[in-house]
Amino acid sequence: MxxxxxxxxxxxxxxxxxxxxxxxxxxxxxxxxxxxxxxxxxxxxxxxxxxxxxxxxxxxxxxxxxxxxxxxxxxxxxxxxxxxxxxxxxxxxxxxxxxxxxxxxxxxxxxxxxxxxxxxxxxxxxxxxxxxxxxxxxxxxxxxNRVVIYRKDLFEQAGITSPPRTRDAWLAATEKLDSGGNQGIYLAGQDWYTLSGFIWDEGGDLAGEKDYEWQGALDTPAALRGMDFYRRLQALGEGPVDADEEHPPQAGVFAGGKVAQIVAVPGLAQAVVRQNPGLKDKLGFFPVPGRTAGRPGTVFxxxxxxxxxxxxxxxxxxxxxxxxxxxxxxxxxxxxxxxxxxxxxxxxxxxxxxxxxxxxxxxxAHGRATPNTPQWADVEADNPIKEYMTRVLRGADPATEAHRASRRITEALAPNVG
The missing domain is CATH 3.40.190.10 (Periplasmic binding protein-like II)
Known part of the structure; x- marks a missing residue:
């Protein structure tokens, strides 16, 4: 004993x-x-x-x-x-x-x-x-991993009877929800983990390895398609284009009662309810939708x-x-x-x-992680993906900005010598 x-x-x-x-x-x-x-x-x-x-x-x-x-x-x-x-x-x-x-x-x-x-x-x-x-x-x-946390009552008021299962249906539903003083979705401009999933869904990546050398890959056609979807979705709310999901914490914004959806881990719903107990029985969850109904979206x-x-x-x-x-x-x-x-x-x-x-x-089941290299921590230390996202959401040319960010990722992933 x-x-x-x-x-x-x-x-x-x-x-x-x-x-x-x-x-x-x-x-x-x-x-x-x-x-x-x-x-x-x-x-x-x-x-x-x-x-x-x-x-x-x-x-x-x-x-x-x-x-x-x-x-x-x-x-x-x-x-x-x-x-x-x-x-x-x-x-x-x-x-x-x-x-x-x-x-x-x-x-x-x-x-x-x-x-x-x-x-x-x-x-x-x-x-x-x-x-x-x-x-x-x-x-x-x-x-x-992240899911979509949503307001069941606002979905019902908008005539949406079931959670969307494709990205196109998600956009259409969010556009309906973005009315009457409500935000269709609160999506911060620098939520690069969510962007990563859209890029992976399109067949792209943040970086790729060729001949044992890592290179940034945000400027590929597939990655640009992922960023374009992010841009269209993010515009259906009032998320700040120059901040991530923690600035301000999105749980507090959602608890304010004027947001129909956020993308977050399910546990964040507890923080929302603590700040607004009136939402206790009004929150639901669904997987981030994919390109087709048969497969949920890829997530980090x-x-x-x-x-x-x-x-x-x-x-x-x-x-x-x-x-x-x-x-x-x-x-x-x-x-x-x-x-x-x-x-x-x-x-x-x-x-x-x-x-x-x-x-x-x-x-x-369809999740991914960041590129498998020890140097990825150097990318996140001064993350060029966030700056890239902000520039695009402010109207800059996506291809130009993606090329700039990819070059910085390539530099950060170069092996440390000496």
Missing amino acids: RRRLLALLCVTGSLVSGCGMLPGDHGRKTVTVWLMKGSASGEFLRRFTEDFERTHEDLRLDIRIQEWTGIVDKVRGALKAGSQDGPDVIEVGNTQVPLYADGGRLVDLTLESMRDWGKDKWLPGLAEPGKDGNKQYGIPWYAA TGGSDLVVPGNTDDQFAATAVVGALTGAKWDTELARTMNYVPNKTTLAGAVGGEEGVAAMAAGA
Whole structure:
């Protein structure tokens, strides 16, 4: 009982450095796991720990909760350190995997992925960023992505009986909603994650790799078509053309009662209702529409992967933890507990009873992530996509501005030399 109580304190992060071998452990090997704050509830971690230690009698979990602020430098430091005190498993943002895989500091989990973990069913937006060439380093854990949050009452007043399923129908419905003092949609001018989905839907990309060199791709015909759709949709509301969705926070704008739709993760609806309780039963969700009714739109998929540092002193134990956390039983339980999308398309039915999460899961099946290169962080640090969007929405020539932004992306993606 004393061992279990102390293990629980480790799980909740109360003892981040005092969880060594405990009396009664009888030689159990401790597996140190770094998970991010807010990714899983304390109750979920308690139940997972009990189940894992019951089924792995030679292992004990030491789960240490980490803050997102400063995590990149902390993980990089851990990957370079000795194996004695470092983590054996680390949760990382799906688009962060290339940062850590660079230099060969992560364990190649390709064999386990193919043999044991069913990688062919993983969400592409989680799986693809976890690869480097043909090697799988990041193992998908959970996903979250944007959907359309809408006012059911305003749709009804406009005579719209069901959510649109194609982009053309979405434009037509939004035009109807953009009347009587209401905004058809609130879409900030620099919401580049939403723009990315439209570009991907058209067959374009933000950047592409050719002969081992990355180049910006906003100036391709497909990417320009995606930007044109964004421009037409954004004009059916009063979103600022020179700011992103957090300036001002779009939850507050939506709560004001004069907006019919926003594009956001479903959880944002809770913030809307807190600010305007009168909207509690008036909000609905649907996947971002695609070009055809048979397939939802492509969306940017955020979420987390699990990785194993190359300096772990027990790779077998570490992979056992990864396999358990990302397996169907506990991945489904996590999704239900935290309103996430499970890591496999075949598990989407597990969250089908909750409207917002079901809409999110439908989009995640066709999700993507940012270009799989460690240098992408340099693009986002001084993001030329945002400036490009603002210039186009203010009336500048799209092709000219796309070429300018693509050149800046190419420069940012150039390998660092020296």
